[in-house]
Amino acid sequence: MLSRRSFLLTGSAAMAGAVALPTSVFGGVGHVLNFTPIRKGVGTFTMRGGTIGYLATPDAVVVVDTQYAEPAATVLSGLRERADRSIDVLINTHHHGDHTNGNAVLSPHTGQFIAHVEAARLKKVAVESRGEPEPASYPTTTYSESLQMRAGTELLDLRHHGPAHTGGDTVVHFVEANVVHMGDLVFNRMPPFIDMPGGASIAGWIQTLETVHDRFDQDTVFIHGHAGPNYGVTGTREDLLAFRDFLSGLLEYVQKGLQAGYDVDGLASVDRLPDFPEHYLDSWKDAIPNAIRAAHLELTR
Ligand SMILES: [Zn+2]
Numbered sequence: 001m002l003s004r005r006s007f008l009l010t011g012s013a014a015m016a017g018a019v020a021l022p023t024s025v026f027g028g029v030g031h032v033l034n035f036t037p038i039r040k041g042v043g044t045f046t047m048r049g050g051t052i053g054y055l056a057t058p059d060a061v062v063v064v065d066t067q068y069a070e071p072a073a074t075v076l077s078g079l080r081e082r083a084d085r086s087i088d089v090l091i092n093t094h095h096h097g098d099h100t101n102g103n104a105v106l107s108p109h110t111g112q113f114i115a116h117v118e119a120a121r122l123k124k125v126a127v128e129s130r131g132e133p134e135p136a137s138y139p140t141t142t143y144s145e146s147l148q149m150r151a152g153t154e155l156l157d158l159r160h161h162g163p164a165h166t167g168g169d170t171v172v173h174f175v176e177a178n179v180v181h182m183g184d185l186v187f188n189r190m191p192p193f194i195d196m197p198g199g200a201s202i203a204g205w206i207q208t209l210e211t212v213h214d215r216f217d218q219d220t221v222f223i224h225g226h227a228g229p230n231y232g233v234t235g236t237r238e239d240l241l242a243f244r245d246f247l248s249g250l251l252e253y254v255q256k257g258l259q260a261g262y263d264v265d266g267l268a269s270v271d272r273l274p275d276f277p278e279h280y281l282d283s284w285k286d287a288i289p290n291a292i293r294a295a296h297l298e299l300t301r
Helices: 011-016 069-082 103-109 117-129 202-215 237-259 287-300
Strands: 034-039 042-046 052-057 060-064 087-091 110-116 141-143 146-151 154-159 171-174 179-181 221-223
Touching: 034 221, 042 069, 052 069, 052 171, 060 069, 060 154, 069 103, 087 103, 087 146, 087 154, 103 110, 110 117, 117 141, 202 237, 202 287, 221 237, 237 287
Parallel strands: 060 087, 087 110, 110 141, 179 221
Antiparallel strands: 034 042, 042 052, 052 060, 146 154, 154 171, 171 179
């Protein structure tokens, strides 16, 4: 269990080193190549990286997130078989590479390329911190609170509910199909990545999940960015509350530990939270310690 140790690690400098995501979870091989229809032309595509959502009908093609270059090329050719037109609207749910590193493959074939204003800024910062600029990777239409637009017979509703997984998350509602792409606002029964340097807020994330849960109904199909091995990347609004409970449990674990006198290293010396055994992956043992450090930072800054 927990051990008492002296304070060694505090502050944002320590967290900045924790942003590297494990290839085995976010970019590795082994994910099934799959177009999965949901309804009214909306579906999911998974290959490697965060789940892609799509709309493919005779009068509109929409793509939500782009994974990596190779999956993006596969999506492009697969969508051409489903609808004989270029992409009308491309959306990034947030800036993380496992959702946006295929941007440059899809954007030349796209009419409008949309993201939250903070996601667009963070994407540009992330690309340019690695060296050469790559303008084709940057969303060109941004919004700050909400955006509605037609895509053929479908209506798109994009909303930002404040800092949560990052500072620039978008919830995308395909209104006619009643399908919602959550981006990485849901890690379905697996440990989350919490991007404090990218503007995350665990308290805000909890609030966002409750707000989005209340906006929709039992008929709504949700697309999740990632899912544990025994769960799917689509589900119901109950998944939002299940993940809300994990985040609440995470904050409570750290709060109680601080009150009991534990330091951050002592708190982070576990690989899973006692009440949430499903939120653990053998291939990502740092996940819960990193989440605990993020919660500690949020509660002590
Ligand atoms: Zn993410």
